[in-house]
Amino acid sequence: MKRPKSVAPSLFFLVPLGMTQKQLADHLGCDVKVINRIVNGRTSVTAEMALKLGATFRTTPGFWLNAQKAVDLYLAAKRLKELPKPLLRAS
Numbered sequence: 001m002k003r004p005k006s007v008a009p010s011l012f013f014l015v016p017l018g019m020t021q022k023q024l025a026d027h028l029g030c031d032v033k034v035i036n037r038i039v040n041g042r043t044s045v046t047a048e049m050a051l052k053l054g055a056t057f058r059t060t061p062g063f064w065l066n067a068q069k070a071v072d073l074y075l076a077a078k079r080l081k082e083l084p085k086p087l088l089r090a091s
Contacts, residue, residue, distance in 0.1 A: 008038060
């Protein structure tokens with residue numbers, strides 16, 4: 001499984017807009033630490049944050065949640081050594 005792109009809004013949104021993490025945090029009404037943790041992959045994008053990011057960057061909340069889900073699945077697959085065998089076989 002290939003590592004998905006980061007959920008972080010910095011590369012595709014902040015940098016082109018010339019916006020800092022602090023400016024985004026102020027706009028969203030949250031602490032800059034929250035944005036920094038998302039940007040650096042130390043915390044996940046919540047449903048509430050997805051709504052805020054979607055409204056801010058004119059994307060859908062699903063865009064942010066799907067990106068987060070891809071990262072979560074990648075990391076979970078990396079941690080697991082093997083998956084359980086299926087209970088039923090297709091005939």
